[in-house]
Amino acid sequence: MNLEIDRDRLAAEIEELAGISDAEPPAVTRIVFSPADLKARAWLIARCEKAGLAIRQDPVGNIFARWAGADANAAAVGTGSHIDAIPNAGKYDGVVGVLGGLEAIRALQRCGARPKHSIELLLFTSEEPTRFGIGCLGSRMLSGAMTPDAARKLVDKDGTSLEEVRRKAGYSAPLEEVKLPSCYYKAFVELHIEQGPLLEQKQIPLGIVTSIAAPASLRITVEGAGGHAGAVLMQERRDALCAAAELILAIEDVAKSSGAIDTVATVGICDVFPGAVNSIPSRVRLTLDIRDTDLARRDAAMRAIEAARQTIAAKRQVAISEEFVNADAPARCAPAIVEALSQACAKHGFASMKMVSRAYHDSLFMSRIAPVAMLFIPCRNGYSHRPDEYASPEDIARGALVLAETLASLAS
Ligand code: GLV
Ligand code: MN
Numbered sequence: 001m002n003l004e005i006d007r008d009r010l011a012a013e014i015e016e017l018a019g020i021s022d023a024e025p026p027a028v029t030r031i032v033f034s035p036a037d038l039k040a041r042a043w044l045i046a047r048c049e050k051a052g053l054a055i056r057q058d059p060v061g062n063i064f065a066r067w068a069g070a071d072a073n074a075a076a077v078g079t080g081s082h083i084d085a086i087p088n089a090g091k092y093d094g095v096v097g098v099l100g101g102l103e104a105i106r107a108l109q110r111c112g113a114r115p116k117h118s119i120e121l122l123l124f125t126s127e128e129p130t131r132f133g134i135g136c137l138g139s140r141m142l143s144g145a146m147t148p149d150a151a152r153k154l155v156d157k158d159g160t161s162l163e164e165v166r167r168k169a170g171y172s173a174p175l176e177e178v179k180l181p182s183c184y185y186k187a188f189v190e191l192h193i194e195q196g197p198l199l200e201q202k203q204i205p206l207g208i209v210t211s212i213a214a215p216a217s218l219r220i221t222v223e224g225a226g227g228h229a230g231a232v233l234m235q236e237r238r239d240a241l242c243a244a245a246e247l248i249l250a251i252e253d254v255a256k257s258s259g260a261i262d263t264v265a266t267v268g269i270c271d272v273f274p275g276a277v278n279s280i281p282s283r284v285r286l287t288l289d290i291r292d293t294d295l296a297r298r299d300a301a302m303r304a305i306e307a308a309r310q311t312i313a314a315k316r317q318v319a320i321s322e323e324f325v326n327a328d329a330p331a332r333c334a335p336a337i338v339e340a341l342s343q344a345c346a347k348h349g350f351a352s353m354k355m356v357s358r359a360y361h362d363s364l365f366m367s368r369i370a371p372v373a374m375l376f377i378p379c380r381n382g383y384s385h386r387p388d389e390y391a392s393p394e395d396i397a398r399g400a401l402v403l404a405e406t407l408a409s410l411a412s
């Protein structure tokens with residue numbers, strides 16, 4: 001089998017997709033079901049059809065592009081990722097796994113491979129939590145980790161429901177049809193940029209993921225008392241933002257003192273009400289994103305944050321409430337797929353290392369219904385979720401080549 005990746009076409013496709021965005025280049029913003037996201041989906045479908053793949057879309061907008069195998073009844077081998085992008089993101093997060101997956105399939109077609117199992121490219125809806133507050137929406141539903149009832153309750157910040165948004169986008173069948181049976185995939189492999197610096201620092205071109213860290217997120221509301229910024233004396237105040245500031249620092253402290261570098265916690269949104277120069281903040285809304293490779297340690301950190309919340313609320317005479325968005329378990333990758341990836345790297349003479357994914361991915365949820373593993377390629381300085389995110393065409397092509405080799409061996 002003479003597998004060859006068309007590096008230049010893949011790089012050109014990544015550039016072209018980056019142009020379908022709501023941000024000034026080089027930044028990319030593509031929020032799920034926005035006009036840019038819908039245009040990007042149509043663009044991708046056209047490319048998949050050109051490659052002879054059969055398209056199916058489910059009611060939450062997950063797209064499946066299938067290259068039929070010789071045995072139509074055999075479980076498929078899946079690959080893919082997402083193309084939605086957080087505000088002010090880069091070009092590669094998710095996109096490398098989708099377009100790299102498409103190119104891997106085309107490379108297999110070009111060299112005359114005829115796999116027994118179908119190979120299916122997936123585009124997952126809303127891996128990013130930007131619009132509906134929860135990450136991995138499409139794969140959560142595919143795996144049954146999120147029920148249709150829970151999904152029907154989701155609303156965006158303008159109060160528009162997922163139900164309304166997906167129907168407007170043309171996805172109107174009942175959400176009950178999304179979940180996949182656990183025998184649907186024989187294996188699932190996701191190619192992704194590392195989003196951290198290790199591969200680059202160690203000068204190793206490929207990372208094989210053996211586990212994915214456990215993410216959790218919460219919405220926190222601090223209610224104090226507003227008032228005139230000149231007239232209310234300091235001793236009389238119940239300033240919601242000052243309480244929130246104390247809580248944010250307590251969160252940082254909990255993560256830093258957990259005893260492990262794998263505990264990370266982030267407050268990424270802080271909305272202040274009423275948000276006027278001369279008005280004491282009466283209400284603050286925060287988001288907390290907390291992760292760890294070890295579930296018990298992450299949950300211990302969450303309990304420590306809960307204790308800090310109660311102490312700060314009592315001390316500052318404010319009410320602090322919290323609402324859980326998600327608290328997911330970590331994923332262990334399947335040894336057989338990790339082995340298939342290692343052998344594919346070895347076959348082409350590429351060095352690789354085993355590693356943990358501290359970012360979450362749709363594979364976290366696919367692991368609940370299929371054996372999974374992930375392949376990482378380096379990204380410059382480890383930068384991700386920012387406009388200067390960069391992966392070189394050579395590294396992307398190398399990743400797509402190893403992916404193609406692995407898909408061929410899993411689907412044979
Ligand atoms: C995925 O984008 C993550 O936040 O890990
Ligand atoms: Mn991301």
Ligand code: MN
Nearest residue numbers: 093094127361
């Ligand atoms: Mn991603």
